[in-house]
Amino acid sequence: MTPPLRPITQEIAVTFRYPVHFTRGLFRPENPLLAQTLARADEAGPKKVLAVVDEGVARHHPELTRHLSAYLAAHPGLELVAAPLVVPGGEAVKNSPETVHALQRAVHTHGIDRHSYLLAVGGGAVLDMAGYAAATAHRGVRLVRVPTTVLAQNDSAVGVKNGVNAFCKKNFLGTFAPPYAVLCDLDVLTTLEQRDWVGGLAEAVKVALLKDARFFDFLEAHAAALRDRDAEAMAWAIYRCAELHLEHIATAGDPFEFGSSRPLDFGHWAAHKLEAVTDYRLRHGEAVAIGIALDATYAHLSGRLPRGDWQRILALFDALGLATYTPELETGALLTGLEEFREHLGGRLTIMLLDSIGRGVEVHDMDHATIRRAAQLLGARAKGETWTQDATFAAAAR
Amino acid sequence: MTPPLRPITQEIAVTFRYPVHFTRGLFRPENPLLAQTLARADEAGPKKVLAVVDEGVARHHPELTRHLSAYLAAHPGLELVAAPLVVPGGEAVKNSPETVHALQRAVHTHGIDRHSYLLAVGGGAVLDMAGYAAATAHRGVRLVRVPTTVLAQNDSAVGVKNGVNAFCKKNFLGTFAPPYAVLCDLDVLTTLEQRDWVGGLAEAVKVALLKDARFFDFLEAHAAALRDRDAEAMAWAIYRCAELHLEHIATAGDPFEFGSSRPLDFGHWAAHKLEAVTDYRLRHGEAVAIGIALDATYAHLSGRLPRGDWQRILALFDALGLATYTPELETGALLTGLEEFREHLGGRLTIMLLDSIGRGVEVHDMDHATIRRAAQLLGARAKGETWTQDATFAAAAR
Incomplete structure (x- = not known):
């Protein structure tokens, strides 16, 4: 033989x-x-x-x-x-x-x-x-x-x-x-349209939060100009966001995503689900802004993200004119988005969270009760009940 | 601005x-x-x-x-x-x-x-x-x-x-x-089926002709055993063919074929067309054997491939039980396969021919009259008119 x-x-x-x-x-x-x-x-x-x-x-x-x-x-x-x-x-x-x-x-x-x-x-x-x-x-x-x-x-x-x-x-x-x-x-x-003009900035906020605190400062400093359609501020915001994105793909070691980690999908597990459950009434950037707000709030409630950083993030979305809440955040369907996200990436669930502005950290599970509390907190804030609720929730989380 | x-x-x-x-x-x-x-x-x-x-x-x-x-x-x-x-x-x-x-x-x-x-x-x-x-x-x-x-x-x-x-x-x-x-x-x-058993060897002949004269010698020496379903000879033939194929992809510099050159498609411009015009009555390996026979004959008629090498190639196909001719070679439709092949690869027409057994060479055009003569010659040979016709054509080509 x-x-x-x-x-x-x-x-x-x-x-x-x-x-x-x-x-x-x-x-x-x-x-x-x-x-x-x-x-x-x-x-x-x-x-x-x-x-x-x-x-x-x-x-x-x-x-x-x-x-x-x-x-x-x-x-x-x-x-x-x-x-x-x-x-x-x-x-x-x-x-x-x-x-x-x-x-x-x-x-x-x-x-x-x-x-x-x-x-x-x-x-x-x-x-x-x-x-x-x-x-x-x-x-x-x-x-x-x-x-x-x-x-x-x-x-x-x-x-x-x-x-x-x-x-x-x-x-x-x-x-x-x-x-x-x-x-x-x-x-x-x-x-x-104005909603698309500002909606696209959600990805700039995202990449600034993960990679570049100075870019976050830039977005904060120029939030009103960006919202009010200043072409020069927008050109710089687009350029820096594209540059950080390209740098990540070229240098993070997994451009074709063979692993389970996908740092640039920060805020996206909820965003994808929100787009679907609203039948794409929410556009991608709008959904990403809400997804980032949710995960930032979750990171804060879990004791990762300092209160000051968390509030700066929500304030930046406010200043840009991007909503941080939609009622669909509080439906049970949202949580199925976690498993769908895991399946889309493949392998083990890997979610990017924040330790501070400019520094992401990966986790492999999320506590459903804390996600629900984060959604409620964003809801209360959107209805103007922010500060009392905030104290209650923050205390409850500690 | x-x-x-x-x-x-x-x-x-x-x-x-x-x-x-x-x-x-x-x-x-x-x-x-x-x-x-x-x-x-x-x-x-x-x-x-x-x-x-x-x-x-x-x-x-x-x-x-x-x-x-x-x-x-x-x-x-x-x-x-x-x-x-x-x-x-x-x-x-x-x-x-x-x-x-x-x-x-x-x-x-x-x-x-x-x-x-x-x-x-x-x-x-x-x-x-x-x-x-x-x-x-x-x-x-x-x-x-x-x-x-x-x-x-x-x-x-x-x-x-x-x-x-x-x-x-x-x-x-x-x-x-x-x-x-x-x-x-x-x-x-x-x-x-026997036709699939020997048909697959057409790609082994191809890669031997392009890359490895010693592998061609092996196929010649074991042609009868291969045809008669000797498992060991077939295992070696498959292994060496796969190895040469993998080596080419890894080392030839263009694994995803961004250029116009595709050396491993030797014999394939005609093969693809023959499969289509026969409605896949000819299977891929069978069509490749005929395509190689055609391009080897063309290379000989054009003064590239020595007569001895050309005859060894046809004799090997005979010994393996692979046909070197089908009447569709002599239909006008065959020549449209050249342009389809160029479109499939993209860019400039690039065809692999042979200078000798084990040495391929790329050309950028093929003479239609010589292709027709090569097809006629293979037809005559298939009908047993080989040697007289051969001398005539060979003389005509010089």
Whole structure:
């Protein structure tokens, strides 16, 4: 018989590299950024581009698809293969397998190959969906993301994930697939609804709390300006948030999340559940703000987070105009979000909490009674009963 | 206004590691390999396993699913979440989005998370399909491949790709997703149809031609034994082929195929087209043998490959019992396979040819007239008109 065949250990190292740019007027004829991004000196021949545009963006910037088409037409090395496809925006598009299929079909029809581009312009949901289509067609065509919301520019669109919802589970289908490039156009933010303008800052608060106390100071100092739509303050807030996010992915040692730890999902176990139980009435940033408020309160009630830090966090959300409470926090369904979160990450439940502003700490279980008390406390605070309730609860917790 | 925000260059290094084992009697109670593979010392709690079995395997090895279930039941750290799902085998399953959806749904229903396992037992098509479902659910659950054909054990199942067909294009949807482990059970090969037993050797001939002249000598020396189902010769042929394949992926510098070069696809441009135009009457290995014969003949007619090497290649296929010709080689449709292959790889057309046995060389175009002459020559040879025609064509080409 055959002698034993020794096992082979396969080891494969893959390096992904992509630039994240911040610009204004991306599709203005005099802006070279897009053309420079798509034209690679080491590749001959014209480059095909399939463009997908978020319907909300197309509506608020009616000139955008025209400018995009004109821009590509003006560059002989680039070929827009069809009029930009306009797709619905917001979470709804992530519940639409038909849209993913339509994009994959367009890749097929127009002969987009692994060296061609899918140029996706829109909010986080559209970029997540288009990213999934791009990552699976031909095992991955080049994806250029043009995020058009605060949330997408400072968080979701700079990272390495995509996803769509299935079986009523958020991001149940998706892949890890770094983009080819990310081009953030700060000009398109001006037309955002106020709730999206401030909602995106929830991720900035999150990353400041976990990684950078000085950035938290910056957000505190500029909270009124940020809320009142100061473009310069917002540009810095987005830039620093994106930078911290990218640094985490590159250096924390687990970019494709093989482990159970996911520090950047601070506040997200409750946030995901709140989005679902409110049928996405709460948008992602709004839900994250409430999720952070809940976990910060929990950390305080458990004796981790000092009272002063806890109050600064809630006060910052107040100053930004972000709610820290919704009645759904007090429904029994919320707690099932913990197990769903564990399942989504895989392995052992791992939740990020705070020891102080700028310093996160991981725990492996959460006390349900304390979560309920934290939710009640935020409810009382929202109804103006803050201080008496606060003392009662804080005493009870000690 | 905001000062310019400098671009951020993101660089992410990801290392993938997985073992490829060769064993016999994988599901026999006394074989510890599967249990050792699934039970990780650094992870607490029972591990969930969802099993998927190729219908052809279940039919030829009726005891297999029972043994699999008993094996997992005997190990307290492992939990088989449901009776193994039996799915159709062969190329048909890659044309079935319903099957992918059913697997994703089972991942959802049974709470399979990123630290649980999808255990897929079957031929290359089932493993490609199941791998796609595993790679996209929760952005990737752990996939343990148990390949049950020569072709899957020595080629497709040891690599980093998965895929299903869409829009009449082979592997149009898929991802690069290294498995968690590959467990090759040599015992299950005994029930293969003869055409699948020898068909899988086409990939061994391929990799020998590209990488290892001594392995070609081995295949030549053992051709009769291999054809006549000598288990030991086959075990060595599979092992060496898998080893060369793995080495190429790990060391050639482009495991996720960002470039246009794909050396291991030698002979495959024609093979993919022949599978499609024969409606998969030709199986993958059979088509690859013909594709290699065509490209070797082309290389000879173009003055690259010496006559002696060319004749050894055709003689080896003869000795193994693999055809080197099918009438579809002489249809006009064949040539459209070149452009489809270019689109699948992306970028510039890049075709691997041979300078000698053991030494491949890349070219960027192929002469259509010479391809037609090569096909005619193989046709004449198949009809027994070999030597006269051969001299004529060889003279014509010089």
